[in-house]
Amino acid sequence: MRTRDERGRRLAVRRYPWVTATVATGGVGGLLEAFGPAGSAQIAVSAFALVLVVVRGRRMVMDLRAGTYGVDMLAVLSVAATVLVGEYWAALVVCLMLSGGEALETSANGRARRELTALLAREPRVAQRAGPEGTLEEVPVDRIRPEDEVWVRPGEVVPVDGLLLTAAATFDESSLTGESLPVEHHRGDPVLSGSVAGSDAVRVRATATAATSQYQAIIELVKQAQASKAPFVRLADRVAVPFTVVALLLAAAAWALSGDATRFAEVLVVATPCPLIIAAPVAFMSGMSRAASNGIIVKSAGTLELLSRVRTVALDKTGTLTRGAPVVAEVLPVPGRSAEELLALAASVEQYSVHALAAAIVRAAHQRGIELSPGHDVVEETARGARAAVDGHAVAVGKLAYVGEDPRHPAPRPGAGQIGVHVAVDGSYAGTVLLADELRPEARHTLVALRGAGVRTTVMLTGDAEVTARHVADQVGIDDVRAGLLPQDKVDAVRRLPDRPVLMVGDGVNDAPVLAVADIGMAMGARGSTAATESADAVAVHDDLARTVTAVRIGQRTVRVAWQAIALGIGLSSLLMVVAATGRLPALAGAWLQEGVDLACILWALLATRPGRDETRSGATGQAAARSRASSDSLMSNP
Structure with missing residues (x-):
């Protein structure tokens, strides 16, 4: 029987064949260098390197034909150049960098998307449906219908949305809302699919099928998020073009001035743009993972880039500010x-x-x-x-x-x-009993925090009367009030807003069109309509307006870290290129140093999974607001 370590090694070999082939070639080359005929090691290693050049070269040509810059052009040129000048060991190290870079990126992305894949992994497949006379039958979750009674055992995921029939129970809702503490519910309370039962078995009456339940909606959003690629990543690809031109000019100048073709190869070895290419995708996946852990599902990586530049926030009133x-x-x-x-x-x-x-x-x-x-x-x-x-x-x-x-x-x-x-x-x-649509306790703090995050204008878009809208706007500090609007009026208003990008926040069916037309649409998903959730670019799973600020802060942090990682890679590579141009950095040493640059950039990009200092400071203010919110709820319960 194979051990777990043996299975892991076999899986790694299958997932990264070029890494395995490169390492194997290095081993064979070392043996030939020590015990084989003279020149046999150079022939074997050079042949492998040229095969990789052909494979990567074909991919590069296909990218160019598709109108996309081949991001590994410099790496392919450096391998060819080092082989031609006889620096075959340096060529092999660059081959390892090319193939290993993909493995590092996959590993880093796996760590970065941890929160996203956790949601997918927990998707329930079966449910314990109560039958006649108290019997239980295990059925596929898609066979559960509204009004069916379902038993959820301790530690199991609630398969469908429903109402709690047990007197009281606790649930772990962290994968849905980001709330780390167990949440207590009582008989008759709604229970969301995707939450995890506590230490006791609970009975739930289904109110929806699995396909229409909250958790399945989140699963679909996560799948969209994982398949996306940010405009910023394509921008990073374009930044590689001038970097490539500069590297080629510097390498050619070093060769021309020294008369030594080896200088050309030595410069190109440390000029590979892998740090620039790897850093941005890893940073964005890290940011999306962090958003998910905070109860915000961002449907596309491009949304994070837009969130970092938000200048106007438009908000619905009913269900959003109230x-x-x-x-x-x-x-x-x-x-x-x-x-x-x-x-x-x-x-x-x-x-x-x-x-x-x-x-x-x-x-x-x-x-x-x-x-x-x-x-x-x-x-x-x-x-x-x-x-x-x-x-x-x-x-x-x-x-x-x-x-x-x-x-x-x-x-x-x-x-x-x-x-x-x-x-x-x-x-x-x-x-007389006077009733009002109560203002969200976190609304005013959210508006203040949005301005602190760089938002210049806040707008209320509502179908309510002017007097009611003005009353709410004055309480929370809204800049611009547009009242008495129909759904089409909201769409027209957002299209005409001058300071962009515009983030629209809403929750109702009537908000779906304006969420779709805004630069970024964010739905309050916990109680929002399905139409609003599907139209939006991001969904706040927890019914908390403050998640709007969290989303903007995460977007800013993600883009900032991505640029820092890119700058780190370009800066270190540029420094190494200058040293190599003087002839003081042998090709083999330069290749290993470039491996270190790649690793440093990936590790820096993973910083997007953690909050920055500005977010830590604003988080203290948010905790104070949360305590105020809890106090307000307590007063409402015991006036």
Whole structure:
């Protein structure tokens, strides 16, 4: 039986045949050098090097015919030149650099895309479906249908979106949201596919199929992300053109001035552009991996490059700057009644309604620990209100015209962004419950942080009324407000914005067109619509507006690291070229030094997996905002 190490070596040989052949040629050449006829080692090594030149040369010609610069042109020329001048060992080292560079890039990309591939590896294949009389049957996950009951054992991945039927359970949602701590859910809470059950088995009622569940949507986004190539990487390829020209001119000048053809080969050996070519892809894959670990799926590497240059951020209001669901802002009873009493009566009637405002009133009563009374003879009139007998009183809840006015107690006028639900008891006006679409606690901090990241203009695009939009914009510090817009109006507005690139953030079905037309569209994916998610270039898996800043910072960090790695490679190669031109750097030594340059550039590019100093400083501010957000949520639960 083969050991794991033996299997690993066999796999490496199959994945990197040219590396294996180069090393084998070096071994054979060494033996011939020591024990074979004179010149046999040179013949064997030179022949192998020329075979590699032919193979790489064909690829280079194909690239040129396709209109793409052959990025390994210098390496091919340096191998040919060193063979011609008799520096066959230097030629073999350059062959190792060419073949080994691909292996290093693959290895570095594997490390960089660790978070992305982790999502794919955890994709559930089977599920434990509850059958009749409590039996369990293991079925393929694509056979699960809504309303099926599924058991998830400890440590297993939840296969489909559903509602928790177990009294309480904890889940690891780090692969979905980036939240490192276990998240506790209670009976009736939604549970996302892709989360991992804690220490106890849990029962879940499916609300979607596997294909339409959250995790499968993320899987598709990840596959798109892995298949992409950034414009910046193509830019790096173009930077190699002037570098090649300079290297050839310097090599030719060294040969002409010295009269020694070896100088030409020595300069080209240290002029290979592998650091420049490898650094950018590794940096971008590292950035995409880091984004995934922070709960942001970036669909294409090019999106990261655009994120680094964002100058305008446009935001939807409802569901993006606000929570997108009404909450009770204030309870205003008439004199002689308490706020708790008024809310209890209103919620006792509204518990029988499916209206969003009714649900908000009932939720507020539960949060305050108010026990609801049963209602009798419940009647609901669409778009007007509802009435019922509660504790022996006739209670009406709804519009003012529905419940009736009282000249002695004028109903309060709702403020900007508020709506009033009025209550009458036994035919007399009893008070008003004011509701509002609550502002996200992190919204203001996010806008401040975006400006700190270089964003010059912030714009709100909303279909709401001007007064409501202005009220929200003033609270968070939006520069430009566009209200009363239809979906097409939003598209036109984004197209006309002058300071580009433009990042559009939204979450609803009506945001899908504008997310598609923006330079970068970012969807709030945790509660956003499928249409918005599919139209966007990036998806914040966690329902947190602050992820917008994180995405911009990661884009900036990625591009900065990529340029640094490229500059490092060009700088070191240029220095070595100058030394080689003077004749003080033998070809063999130069080839090994160039290997070191390649490795240094790859290691530098991997720094994109870690935050920079500016992000660390802004992270402290973000943690303070998170504590403020938690405090705000606590106050809402216990006012």
